[in-house]
Amino acid sequence: MTVPRSVATRLLRAIATIGVAGVPPEAQKPLSIVTGNAAEGEAYFNLKCKSCHSPQGDLQGIASRVNNPKALQNLWLAGTVRGAANKAAVATVTVTLASGAIVEGRLVHIDDFLVTLKLPDGTSRSFRRNGNLPKVIVRDPLQAHKDLLPVYTDKDIHDLTAYLVTLK
């Protein structure tokens, strides 16, 4: 069965206007991501973030430095958006070989079978892993950020962002 063109056109026009006609004008503005409760965000901050950060210290003026709330949210969720340029956020690794020799550098990759690091001279080295051999110790300054990611509820995220945007 074919639908007469006039009907199809009318239908398409109707679909195109659905969601606009029935929605109050204020809801049609671009969505703001700052929808949370700043006071509750502050309480959450004091609980989960204060051991490493301070609104009067390292995070003072963070909302002026990163004045786009979406970018600020991405920043605090990840802990950094500057990657290796942010030395304070770079994971390092120490590998102790069976011979007792110690190799240290920036962590490039690690899984159960392989660890790869970048040495201070810029070269990379990989070591096969077999259980606890060689001995591998990773220090990741952003481990807390990674551990928290699956813990946040949507509300925690909205509240924290609402709080952090007040740190002008």
Ligand code: HEC
């Ligand atoms: C165990 C320590 C630790 C905890 C807990 C922690 N962070 Fe971080 N955070 C860091 C480290 C390390 C960095 C990367 C170094 C830096 O830039 O300060 C970082 C970076 C950041 C940055 C970017 C700072 C900048 O100037 O670029 C923000 C924002 C941030 N964290 C917010 C939070 C929030 C919000 C929480 C709580 C939900 C939190 N952090 C929990 C250690 C932590």
